Amino acid sequence: MVQFTEPLVKLQPEQVLHVADLIQRQLGLIYNGDKLSDLERRLNHVLKEIPKEELGLTISRLLAGEFERIPNLIPQLTIPETYFLRNIRLFKALKSKILPEIINRKKFSHQLNIWSAGCSSGEEPYSVSILLTELLGEKIDQWQINLIATDLNEKILQKARRAVYSEWSFRGVPSDFKARYFVPLHNGLYQLKNEIKKNVTFFQHNLIEGAYPPVASIRNFDIILCRNVLIYMSRSTVQNILEKFYHILDDEGYLITGPSEFPTLKNRKFSPVMLEGTIFYQKSKKRIRTQPPLRKESLKKRLITRPKPKPAAKPRPIIPKEKSHFPLEIAKSDEKRDKEKKSAAEELNMIRELANIGHLDEAHEHCEQYVKRQPMDKHGHYLLGTILMEKGDFPKAETAFQRTIYFDPNFVMAHFALANICSMSGRPTEAKKYYRNVLRILERFDPAEPVPESEGMAASHFAEMVTKLVNGS
Ligand SMILES: C[S@@+](CC[C@H](N)C(=O)[O-])C[C@H]1O[C@@H](n2cnc3c(N)ncnc32)[C@H](O)[C@@H]1O
Numbered sequence: 358m359v360q361f362t363e364p365l366v367k368l369q370p371e372q373v374l375h376v377a378d379l380i381q382r383q384l385g386l387i388y389n390g391d392k393l394s395d396l397e398r399r400l401n402h403v404l405k406e407i408p409k410e411e412l413g414l415t416i417s418r419l420l421a422g423e424f425e426r427i428p429n430l431i432p433q434l435t436i437p438e439t440y441f442l443r444n445i446r447l448f449k450a451l452k453s454k455i456l457p458e459i460i461n462r463k464k465f466s467h468q469l470n471i472w473s474a475g476c477s478s479g480e481e482p483y484s485v486s487i488l489l490t491e492l493l494g495e496k497i498d499q500w501q502i503n504l505i506a507t508d509l510n511e512k513i514l515q516k517a518r519r520a521v522y523s524e525w526s527f528r529g530v531p532s533d534f535k536a537r538y539f540v541p542l543h544n545g546l547y548q549l550k551n552e553i554k555k556n557v558t559f560f561q562h563n564l565i566e567g568a569y570p571p572v573a574s575i576r577n578f579d580i581i582l583c584r585n586v587l588i589y590m591s592r593s594t595v596q597n598i599l600e601k602f603y604h605i606l607d608d609e610g611y612l613i614t615g616p617s618e619f620p621t622l623k624n625r626k627f628s629p630v631m632l633e634g635t636i637f638y639q640k641s642k643k644r645i646r647t648q649p650p651l652r653k654e655s656l657k658k659r660l661i662t663r664p665k666p667k668p669a670a671k672p673r674p675i676i677p678k679e680k681s682h683f684p685l686e687i688a689k690s691d692e693k694r695d696k697e698k699k700s701a702a703e704e705l706n707m708i709r710e711l712a713n714i715g716h717l718d719e720a721h722e723h724c725e726q727y728v729k730r731q732p733m734d735k736h737g738h739y740l741l742g743t744i745l746m747e748k749g750d751f752p753k754a755e756t757a758f759q760r761t762i763y764f765d766p767n768f769v770m771a772h773f774a775l776a777n778i779c780s781m782s783g784r785p786t787e788a789k790k791y792y793r794n795v796l797r798i799l800e801r802f803d804p805a806e807p808v809p810e811s812e813g814m815a816a817s818h819f820a821e822m823v824t825k826l827v828n829g830s
Contacts, residue, residue, distance in 0.1 A: 366404060366412060372420060373397045379422035384509060385565040385590040385598075386434060395752065399433045431510045436749045438585070438781065439477040440526050441534065442484050447613065450632035452488045455611055459579045460492060462609070468501040470578045470607070472571070474564060475586030476506035479517030479557065480526050483549055485582070486556040487538055503575045507562035514559045520549035524825045525777065545825030565594065569601040577607040585615035588749060603627070603640060612638040701731060705740055712744050720744050728757075735764040739771055739810060751778050767798050770810040773823070780826075792827045796820055 368376075377388040377396055388396040400419070406429065407415045418426050425431065442448045463469060469489070473482035482504055489504070490497060508514050523546055527535055539547035562571040564586070570576050581602050587595045602612055603626050612627055614636075627638035704727060712720035721744050728737040742757035755778050761771035776791030802808070802816035811819060 366416065368397060368400055368404075368416075373400065376400065376419055376422075380424070380434065381591065381594075383422055383424065383565060384431075384434065384563065385594045387589060387591055396434075400430075403427065403430050403433050425511075429512075432512050435510050435513075436589070436751075437477045437510065437513050438746075438749065439480045440528055441480045441522075441530050443481065443529070443584070444615075444635065445529060446633040447635040448484060448488065450635055450637070451485070452492065454632050455580070455637065456488060456492055459611075463579070467499055468503070470503045470575050471505070471580045472575075472578050472582070473504075473506040473557075474562070474581060474583040476508050476514075476517060476559070477510075478513050478522075478526070479506060479520060479559065480522070481582060481584065482506035482517075482557045483520065483553055485580075486553045487534075489556065490553060502556045504557050505560060505572055505575060506557050507560045507567075507571050509561070509563050511561045514561060517559050520554045521546050522549070523547075524822045525780075545828055564598055570605045576605050578605055578610050579607050580611045580613065581606060582613045584613060585749070587614060599627070606640045608640060610640050612640070614638070701727075701734060702736075705736055708744075709740060712740075712747065717744060717748055721748065733764055735761045735768055735771075738764070739768065739774075742771065742774055746774065746778075751782060754778060767801075768810075769795055769798050769808050769819075772798065776823075776826075789827055792823050795823050796827070799823075 373393060373396060377393060380386050380388060380396075404412065404415065415427055418424075419430075424434075459469065471482075471485060473485065476482050486502075486504055489502060493500060506517065508517070521542065522539070527547075535547060538550050538553055540550060542548050560571055562568075564583075570578070583598070583602070587598065590598075599612075606612065611630075627640060630637045630639050704723075708720050708723045708727065711723065721741075724737065724741045724744055728734070728741055731737050738757045738760040742754045742761065745751075745754035745757060755775065758771045758774045758778070761768050762775070765771075772791045772794040776788045776795065779785070779791060780788035799808070799816050799820045804815065804817035806816045808814050808816055808819045
């Protein structure tokens with residue numbers, strides 16, 4: 358097959374707009390405003406790979422909205438970012454509260470119906486399968502586990518069915534997780550054990566146009582997970598999907614969304630339940646609260662009532678050096694600087710907490726304000742980058758991480774984040790460059806020294822993981 362490196366045709370702006378409109382209607386994904394140029398880049402990338410003699414047909418398919426017939430288009434339009442036990446607190450709550458409650462409720466029928474909608478490469482449904490295996494033990498064979506997982510992107514489902522993963526899918530998992538459920542292969546890859554794999558069945562399904570339920574024989578779902586999928590869709594599309602989920606959920610079934618999807622979920626048919634700092638939605642009239650209500654208000658209040666920076670003080674008269682109390686001046690300015698540092702760290706902690714409890718939009722807004730006020734603070738840019746990553750805005754996240762390393766070229770986690778962005782956006786050479794930067798900087802660490810901003814990962818462990826990523830990528 359002849360491949361072209363430069364696009365032979367360029368789509369006209371009105372054609373891009375037309376395709377954006379079709380994408381929103383058929384796939385639910387929004388490309389408007391600033392994102393139109395991103396769409397244009399993605400479409401041109403796809404067209405670049407099409408042989409000359411097939412270009413005309415491909416463009417007419419594109420303009421007719423026959424997206425599934427265009428090779429590599431859907432993978433270009435969707436963001437497959439996922440990993441095992443993503444949002445560890447959610448999985449803790451599933452294991453300690455939600456699943457035991459459902460298992461108890463279903464002790465006579467011995468049947469569990471679970472749907473992971475928008476499952477990407479399978480880490481999410483397999484994480485649930487691991488929890489079920491741990492909870493049911495040997496009795497699992499006495500249960501009928503209907504754990505289905507669907508995605509729009511057939512290519513990513515092929516990866517999910519293979520169940521072979523690299524280190525990158527294990528970020529944030531407990532240390533024994535891999536050893537218990539995976540078999541190491543060559544090249545730093547890991548194969549999921551069959552006892553976990555066999556519980557999950559994957560299907561291609563479009564949440565906008567597909568049937569609900571996706572498999573006619575499985576309904577009354579105990580749990581539907583639809584995390585980090587709705588964030589890319591319009592409010593009305595999300596409401597339609599919620600309505601359909603509602604009808605196929607069991608009477609006391611749970612809907613689990615991603616943290617950033619919470620603000621769009623103002624649907625009175627679901628009652629929010631707060632467990633382990635994570636929100637679940639239950640299809641139930643009764644409102645269950647097993648933990649105190651959200652601390653969102655108090656957090657917000659703390660951010661809003663934070664004392665406003667005082668107007669700049671009037672310039673003080675310059676005291677001739679010999680008359681000034683120089684050591685005292687230094688002590689004072691050090692104290693002031695310490696105070697400012699402490700209050701900046703507190704503010705960043707509060708923003709991080711907001712993001713952790715799922716209020717990504719608010720965290721994003723506060724963080725943008727923070728970096729405007731503190732444009733030279735590497736920690737502010739780094740936090741902004743992580744929030745943008747979580748929101749799926751990789752181009753802006755990349756800029757934030759670039760700024761972080763501009764202010765601190767040895768900021769390990771910013772190099773690491775840039776490597777991952779490059780790797781996910783098909784730029785392996787750049788990814789390797791950043792991974793190597795990580796390894797070079799880590800050489801100066803003590804092996805047991807925790808890598809800053811890595812949630813306490815030891816430098817030697819981190820270097821080992823990155824080495825595997827470099828060799829595998
Ligand atoms: C960011 S991943 C989320 C993976 C996993 N749920 C998680 O939270 O880790 C989003 C997935 O949603 C899928 N998706 C996007 N639009 C969809 C649609 N209309 N129907 C089904 N899946 C869709 C994408 O293909 C992608 O794999």
